[in-house]
Amino acid sequence: MIDNLTVGFTAALTPENLLWCFVGVLLGTVIGILPGLGSATGVAILIPVTLTFDPLTALIMLAGIYHGSQFGATITAILVATPGEASSVVSTFDGYRMARAGRAGPALAISALGSFTAALIALVALTTLAPVFADVALGFGPPEILAVMALGLCTIMVFSGRNLMMGAALGLAGILVSSVGVDVGSGTPRYTFDQVGLFGGLPYVEVMIGLFAIGELLNQLHRGMATPIRARFRDLLLTREDIRRSIPATARGTLVGFVLGCLPGAGTTLASFMAYGAEKRFSRNRDQLGTGAIEGVVAPDAATSSGSNANFIPTLVLGVPGGATTAVLLGAFLVYGIQPGPLLFEEQPTLVWGLLASFFIGNAILLLLNLPLAPVFAQLLRLRYSVLYPLIIVTSLVGAYSVKNSMLSVWIVVVFGFVGYAMKRLNLPVAPFVLGLVIGPLFETALVQTSALGEGEILPLLASSGPALTILGVALALVVGPAAVRAVRSRTRAHRPAEASGGTDRGAQAATDRTGPEGTDGGTGRAPEGEEVLDTPRRPDD
């Protein structure tokens, strides 16, 4: 690993790459702060700008934007309760309350420090585990890849919220839209209406610019903006108590974020919500959560940071995006002619390790920028949206055109802008649609290859492969597991009042509950606290 990292740092530490890493992180932070521009949007808009770059330099800059915007989004979430990213929604719960109580500085500072710590731990794990996963994945043939794609589709469905059917429906809609164009197996044009421009399918980048940039812009015009608050440098000082309380929360958030970030399709939003849920269950100060507790800021931000790094494991190793932004980044890889997957580590070691090394550098730059400059970045909120949104439209349209030098791209942006707006207004999660769009062609390719390998038969090949069966088992557990757990819990709850009314001693009952099944809360009969967080309505764009 040391040799690989040496190769990576040698590649990433060139003056040019350092400069673009800095530019990416800086731009990312600004993009995260600006209303209506999330990391997916920022990366999508700026892909055309990087087309003339060396692929490693371009990816370093785009990854810098990704990491930078995650933190920038937290700044707006804390200061004005306007999360720039879906994963920053949780930061509004306690961060905004801290800001309103005059503690914006500690909230911003602990967010930066927690994110940095989590990123470093996640990166060590990423650089250690990614090659191991890649070695395992090298043994994967079409049946195993097909199983991985099925797992990706299941995670999309499961992690799109409690509404499983809507998650599945939007994932399927994404797959169907991705089927427009020439079929991968036979070369037959499908749903193209003899339009040559559609033979290549609906391009990812343009669709994403439409969904995220124009869709969010129209949504912002509908919603209006909150009033900003000033954050001063002298207010950034953390107390010893703040740090003491933040350490275990950061550790929990990092772990939750990393585990969930490794799953294809899970995204960072789920990680941030789950980390908050973990705090509500395990934190010593859980009663203060929701009232401006520092654990409520640092744990979700650590989870987001850790998850956004871990997202690169499925993206680089399997070629399956971890979330919406990594889906756009996957599109960027393809634009540069690079196919992510297990072979990437063998065929392009300088690119992969250079990119991973740049994450370390980018996160260090991010901390150096964010700690002292967070109040300065916050001043960008004073830029009027009435000036900003025409610029977003112009950048989106020119950027989309420059991808293929085609007016079709401009129309795709406009049409999917309206689709994105409708989805946001209707509170439909965009992530399942986007991931369906990305996974659709990969799934079909694996399906065709497996079918060709089995001379038309797919199931016998899947059944004869241990890894494929294991992965499919995990996929099934993901879909069926939560429903089964809920059923068991509701049955347990249904039994409890009956036992209590049967004359059970109250103290003995409480003691029994404490040693009872996980998920009970000491016999009060309330729902487990972690679940309340997941029920909280989420922004639909991750």
Next chain:
Amino acid sequence: MSGPAPGAPGGEAAPTRARPSVLATHAVLAGIGGLFFLGSFSYPWTTVEDGTVGPGALPRVAGLALLLIGLAMLHRELRAGTVLEGDGHVEEESERTDGERRAVHRKLIVVSAALVVTATLIPFLGMLPTLAALTLFLTIGVERLRWPVALGASLGVLVVCYLLFVVLLRVPLPLGVFDPALWGAV
């Protein structure tokens, strides 16, 4: 945004009246599934050469699945009106007055129309002049900004995009009537 009704277990609420926006969302999804499902019959299920998965297989299965899920969600909404996260429900904007709501709707319609008109005009007027005109229209016509600010923004857009995309990236942006080749021919 919709969410589980207070006190409702498992994110579900007591039965309520079916909501039009939710019904429309589910119907559109079912319709998309149905269209792709029917369209898939134009393509073979397996390839003639080797019997492997053909171009019709994925859209047929995914289209049918979406159609069925859409119909199931429609049925659920009609039967129970269950409030679930991300189900297509639009929350009422109670904090806005009728006038404010009308103004927001008007602005959205104008900006949306401006997007369509811009995309239509680009081949004729060229990319950069059309986008500069769009910026001017939005800043003055829609946002009522002062002329100097609006002109500055429009000129800034023109100059920055020209430098970035034409000079630096050498993207052949459409020039429309400003194409020198056109004037040369005339």
